Amino acid sequence: xxxxxxxxxxxxxxxxxxxxxxxxxxxxxxxxxxxxxxxxxxxxxxxxxxxxxxxxxxxxxxxxxxxxxxxxxxxxxxxxxxxxxxxxxxxxxxxxxxxxxxxxxxxxxxxxxxxxxxxxxxxxxxxxxxxxxxxxxxxxxxxxxxxxxxxxxxxxxxxxxxxxxxxxxxxxxxxxxxxxxxxxxxxxxxxxxxxxxxxxxxxxxxxxxxxxxxxxxxxxxxxxxxxxxxxxxxxxxxxxxxxxxxxxxxxxxxxxxxxxxxxxxxxxxxxxxxxxxxxxxxxxxxxxxxxxxxxxxxxxxxxxxxxxxxxxxxxxxxxxxxxxxxxxxxxxxxxxxxxxxxxxxxxxxxxxxxxxxxxxxxxxxxxxxxxxxxxxxxxxxxxxxxxxxxxxxxxxxxxxxxxxxxxxxxxxxxxxxxxxxxxxxxxxxxxxxxxxxxxxxxxxxxxxxxxxxxxxxxxxxxxxxxxxxxxxxxxxxxxxxxxxxxxxxxxxxxxxxxxxxxxxxxxxxxxxxxxxxxxxxxxxxxxxxxxxxxxxxxxxxxxxxxxxxxxxxxxxxxxxxxxxxxxxxxxxxxxxxxxxxxxxxxxxxxxxxxxxxxxxxxxxxxxxxxxxxxxxxxxxxxxxxxxxxxxxxxxxxxxxxxxxxxxxxxxxxxxxxxxxxxxxxxxxxxxxxxxxxxxxxxxxxxxxxxxxxxxxxxxxxxxxxxxxxxxxxxxxxxxxxxxxxxxxxxxxx
Numbered sequence: 001x002x003x004x005x006x007x008x009x010x011x012x013x014x015x016x017x018x019x020x021x022x023x024x025x026x027x028x029x030x031x032x033x034x035x036x037x038x039x040x041x042x043x044x045x046x047x048x049x050x051x052x053x054x055x056x057x058x059x060x061x062x063x064x065x066x067x068x069x070x071x072x073x074x075x076x077x078x079x080x081x082x083x084x085x086x087x088x089x090x091x092x093x094x095x096x097x098x099x100x101x102x103x104x105x106x107x108x109x110x111x112x113x114x115x116x117x118x119x120x121x122x123x124x125x126x127x128x129x130x131x132x133x134x135x136x137x138x139x140x141x142x143x144x145x146x147x148x149x150x151x152x153x154x155x156x157x158x159x160x161x162x163x164x165x166x167x168x169x170x171x172x173x174x175x176x177x178x179x180x181x182x183x184x185x186x187x188x189x190x191x192x193x194x195x196x197x198x199x200x201x202x203x204x205x206x207x208x209x210x211x212x213x214x215x216x217x218x219x220x221x222x223x224x225x226x227x228x229x230x231x232x233x234x235x236x237x238x239x240x241x242x243x244x245x246x247x248x249x250x251x252x253x254x255x256x257x258x259x260x261x262x263x264x265x266x267x268x269x270x271x272x273x274x275x276x277x278x279x280x281x282x283x284x285x286x287x288x289x290x291x292x293x294x295x296x297x298x299x300x301x302x303x304x305x306x307x308x309x310x311x312x313x314x315x316x317x318x319x320x321x322x323x324x325x326x327x328x329x330x331x332x333x334x335x336x337x338x339x340x341x342x343x344x345x346x347x348x349x350x351x352x353x354x355x356x357x358x359x360x361x362x363x364x365x366x367x368x369x370x371x372x373x374x375x376x377x378x379x380x381x382x383x384x385x386x387x388x389x390x391x392x393x394x395x396x397x398x399x400x401x402x403x404x405x406x407x408x409x410x411x412x413x414x415x416x417x418x419x420x421x422x423x424x425x426x427x428x429x430x431x432x433x434x435x436x437x438x439x440x441x442x443x444x445x446x447x448x449x450x451x452x453x454x455x456x457x458x459x460x461x462x463x464x465x466x467x468x469x470x471x472x473x474x475x476x477x478x479x480x481x482x483x484x485x486x487x488x489x490x491x492x493x494x495x496x497x498x499x500x501x502x503x504x505x506x507x508x509x510x511x512x513x514x515x516x517x518x519x520x521x522x523x524x525x526x527x528x529x530x531x532x533x534x535x536x537x538x539x540x541x542x543x544x545x546x547x548x549x550x551x552x553x554x555x556x557x558x559x560x561x562x563x564x565x566x567x568x569x570x571x572x573x574x575x576x577x578x579x580x581x582x583x584x585x586x587x588x589x590x591x592x593x594x595x596x597x598x599x600x601x602x603x604x605x606x607x608x609x610x611x612x613x614x615x616x617x618x619x620x621x622x623x624x625x626x627x628x629x630x631x632x633x634x635x636x637x638x639x640x641x642x643x644x645x646x647x648x649x650x651x652x653x654x655x656x657x658x659x660x661x662x663x664x665x666x667x668x669x670x671x672x673x674x675x676x677x678x679x680x681x682x683x684x685x686x687x688x689x690x691x692x693x694x695x696x697x698x699x700x701x702x703x704x705x706x707x708x709x710x711x712x713x714x715x716x717x718x719x720x721x722x723x724x725x726x727x728x729x730x731x732x733x
Contacts, residue, residue, distance in 0.1 A: 001523040003446060004576035007681040011485050011529075011545070012522070012616070018484045021621035025490070026239075026475045035239045039196035039271045041209040046198070047076055049260055049270035050122035051252065052112035052129045053279060054104045057650030058138035058345045061102040061111060065130040069114055072128055074121030076264055079113040080129075084259060088224040091316055092282070092348045093156070093217075095224040096250045098259075104133065105313060106347045107650045108279020113256045115268055138345035140650035142286050142311045149309055149340035152319040160319060160341075162327055164393050165334035167292075170303035174294025178371045182291065182363035183717040184322075186643035186652070187284040188277070189352055190662050193241025195281055196271035199257035206262075207234045210254045213247045214507030215466045215500050221250040226258060238498035240470040240508075244633075245351035247470070248509045251281050278655035283643060284352035285310040285320045287359050291367035294334075299375045301332035301386050306364065307340075314343040321356030325441050325697075326364055328583055331388035346650045351509065353633055354693035357442050358700075362637065362718060365438035365701035369708065379437055379705070380407050380416065391583035399582040399682040402613040403439060406589040406676060410437070410611035413674075414591040423712035424730060431595035432729075433606070436705025440588035440612065440698035444680075444689045446575040447506035449520035453482060453528055454568035459548055459560045461486055463495045463524075467505035467517040472692055473622030474513060480619060481518050481686070485525035486559070487545030503570065511586070511690025514618060516573060519684040524571025531569060535562045578682045586689040588612035590631070590702035596711045598729050601722030603639055603707060610673040610699070615680040615689035623691050627673035630695020636663045638700035639719050 012018050029035040066078040079099055087097035098110050112129045116122035139145050152160050171177065197210040206228070212218040215235040223230035240247060253270050261268040272280055287310050294303035310320035323337035352358075372379040387404055390397050411417070419435040420426055426433040451465040463482050469475050475495045483490040496502065506516040529550075533540040538552040545551075549558050578584075593606045610631050617623045640661040644653045654660045673695065679687040700718065708714050713728035 001572060001685065002574040002576040003578040003684060007685050007687060010685065012686060016484050017490055018480045019617055019620060022476060022480060022490065022619060024473055024476045025479050037193055037239050037241055038198060038209045038211045038237060039269065041198040043198060043200055043267040046267045046269050047115050047117060047264060048119040048122045049113055049115045049257055049268050050126040051110050051256065051272065051276055051280060052114065052126045053276060054107060054109040054111045056104055056133045056135045057107045057140060059104050059133050059135040061104065062132045062134050064112065066112065069125040069128040072121065072125035074117035075114060075125045076117065077115040077260055078129065079256065079260055080111065088227050090224055092350060093249055095221055096252060096255050097225055098252050098255050106345055108347060110252050110256065110280060113260060115260045115264065138650050140344060140346055140645060141647045142288065142309060142342055142344065145342040145344060146309055149342040152317045152339060152341040154317040154319065157321065158324060160339040162337045162393055163335065167303050167305050167334045167336035170334035171292055171294040171305065174302045175297050176295045176374055178291065178293040178367055178374060180291055180367050180370060180716060182289045182366060184287045184359040184362055185718060186286045186645060187352060187641050188643055188660055189244040189246030190657060190660060191242030191244055191246055194271050194274060194277055195247065195251050195253045197254045197257040198267060198269045199261040200267040201262050205232050206258055207236065208254055208258060209236045211240050211247050212237050212250065213240065213243045213468055213470055213509050215468060215498065216504045217507065218250045219500050222254065222258065225255055235500045236498060237468055240468055243470045243508065244353040245355065245509060246281055248351055274657060275655050278652045279347050282348045282350035285312060285349035287320050287322050289322055289363040291363055293367055293371050295371065295375070299377050299382050299385050301330055303334040304330060304332040305336040307338045309340050309342060310349065311342040311344040312349045316348060318350055320359065322360030322363065324356045325360050327393045328391050328585065329439065329441055330386040331392050335393060346645065354442055354696045357697045358637065361438065361698045362700045362704065365698050366704050369436065369705040370714065380411050383407060383439055394583055396581060396583055399584045400678060400680040401587060402676060402678055403587040406587055406611040406613055407439065409676060410589040410591050410609055414609045416591065419709065423709050428595065430598050432598055432710040433593065433595050434706045434708070434710025435591065435593050436702045436709055437589060437591045438698035438701035438705060440590055440694055441585045442511055442690060442694045442697045444584040444586055444683055445510055445512045446573065446579060446684055447512045447516045448574050449505045449516040450503035450570065450572045451517065451520040451524045452503050452568055452570050453521065453524045454566060455486065455528065455559060455563050456566045457560055457563055459492055461488055461493045463493065463521060464502040465497060465505045465517060465520065466500050466502045467497045468508045469497055470508045472508065472513065472626060473619060474508065474517065476622060477514050477518060477618045478521055481521050482525055485522065485529065485545065488548060511693045513692065515684045515686060515688050515690060518618065518686050519573035520571045522571065522685045523573060524569050527571060528567065528569035531567060532559060532562050573684065582682050584683060586612065586614040586691065586694045588694055590698045592702040592706040594703060594706040594710055596707060596725065601725035601729060603720065605635055605669050605703060607669050608671045610695060611676065612673065612694055613676045613678040614691045614694060615678055615683055616687045617675050618686065618688055623675060624673050626691050627695040628671050630693060631671055631673065631699045632663050632668055633696040634699020635667060635703065637718065638703040642719050
């Protein structure tokens with residue numbers, strides 16, 4: 001099935017089990033310990049590996065002495081570049097060669113891998129590996145390397161720059177101008193489950209139980225790295241304890257375990273420690289963003305410009321696409337967006353929840369708030385006045401767009417009309433109280449996915465695909481789709497995921513997971529429905545499936561009477577011309593109320609509301625959970641999260657969860673998220689859109705705008721911590 005036209009009415013429109021707030025079908029397994037994660041795989045005769053990290057930011061290994069480690073109790077192998085095999089190369093999405101030479105490109109790069117009979121023995125021996133270095137000066141900070149920033153040229157992302165009309169002339173002539181710069185910091189995914197792998201070989205066949213969000217992509221990357229056929233590699237990952245993009249790509253744990261296992265001819269298990277994750281895996285780049293908005297006296301945008309700097313290793317082209325949403329969110333005839341990438345000698349920067357929009361909206365939506373104040377215009381009204389009738393850069397229609405409805409419904413529910421237009425007017429004891437809002441948008445991609453569904457003589461259906469569930473509820477949503485399409489109770493549907501022996505799937509990431517995998521399953525179920533209808537002598541176009549039967553007119557046949565020894569069908573979804581002919585995004589509006597302590601500068605979020613449209617909601621409970629989780633992420637981005645880089649050594653100082661601050665229960669107030677009814681028949685056959693990342697987009701900006709409304713402090717460098725607020729606060733009377 002290829003998305004080249006609008007989707008006609010189908011079985012999902014009957015409003016049965018799809019959309020209902022069902023509990024997770026895998027919930028009991030998770031709370032009782034029955035769900036096994038990568039590190040919990042218990043092969044016999046397993047060995048344990050521990051990574052030794054580089055202690056410099058850039059340079060070469062002068063010498064490495066492994067003798068003491070090799071003599072330590074229980075040690076089976078010490079891998080270094082001297083005894084590791086040759087490996088294939090590529091960017092971090094294509095391959096991940098490790099221990100390939102004496103060069104050190106960033107702090108924490110693996111320089112040795114110690115394998116022993118127990119974790120404790122491997123860890124103890126790792127500290128006996130003596131590595132000496134020739135240190136070189138490195139380029140570590142974004143702000144100090146802007147002059148050498150280049151135009152990135154990725155092969156799998158939108159062009160770095162876009163231009164429509166004459167931005168420079170229109171901005172210069174605009175009666176009202178805003179020209180501001182915002183910065184966002186380095187961030188870490190901080191997922192619950194660490195990166196972990198259990199590797200084992202059966203002849204020339206490799207099996208990896210690993211925490212990976214996109215198994216088929218990972219399979220190819222490992223094949224490229226180890227120089228073996230992809231069909232000889234099996235990745236298994238039925239449960240993943242969170243990823244947020246940090247497990248999209250293959251990481252060093254998988255490659256090191258695979259190499260060691262092949263050399264030792266025994267299974268090897270390894271997990272990165274929490275401290276190692278920060279340097280050995282990926283992070284989100286910091287950004288420097290300049291926003292320029294030029295309008296007429298009524299607030300209609302005449303010129304909109306967004307320039308973004310981010311950083312990455314010299315070998316990488318991946319940039320933080322923080323201006324991508326600016327290309328489509330608001331109207332304006334003259335437009336300019338540019339991304340520049342500075343070459344830095346720090347760990348790889350890559351995707352983190354809602355790459356681009358999450359940090360881009362933290363700048364754009366605050367600049368819009370500044371513009372609204374300059375115009376003496378309500379922030380919601382400013383956005384309404386700049387609602388586009390088509391994609392302003394591509395000049396194509398939107399597949400569906402109800403941003404104005406989200407903003408207006410959110411304003412009504414939140415009591416926006418009670419907001420003081422002048423900052424610092426509302427007090428609650430020692431607290432200054434204010435409200436802020438921001439728009440939300442996130443792209444809606446569709447990726448190739450396949451699925452198989454089988455109906456057995458006992459009336460049970462089994463769904464199989466190499467899809468993953470990173471905690472988002474994929475098992476449940478797919479079970480609901482199959483139950484709806486085949487007319488079965490949901491307890492009669494079994495979903496098997498996370499194995500590359502199953503049909504290829506897009507995996508979890510980029511807000512494409514449920515739409516892509518669910519659409520492939522929809523196609524498989526449709527094919528199975530047609531087979532069953534023909535056997536029953538019914539017209540597939542008019543046959544209905546319910547209560548384990550197929551019905552057409554007065555005819556009714558039990559499905560168990562039609563399947564014989566069992567019947568299955570395959571399905572597939574491909575992106576088609578709809579992706580080019582329609583601009584596709586999910587939308588929403590965030591509203592926040594905060595209190596700012598006039599004595600300490602402490603910020604407390606008091607309440608938040610998100611109102612969203614994302615096509616058909618496949619499960620009301622998991623959708624709301626995803627939206628609220630994203631909003632919590634936004635609280636962290638606005639107030640807490642920042643990787644602190646030592647500019648002398650390229651070292652993340654706060655590389656643990658004690659000092660890399662994320663929101664905890666005490667930080668999170670009453671949060672609500674609602675979805676307005678919407679069907680997008682140009683998105684996919686489910687008529688759904690991505691939800692997993694929408695909640696974070698704009699959430700942080702709404703908090704920043706609320707802080708300004710509370711106390712009059714416009715902080716443009718995130719996170720907004722009390723030290724940045726103290727000097728701006730009015731004296732208490």
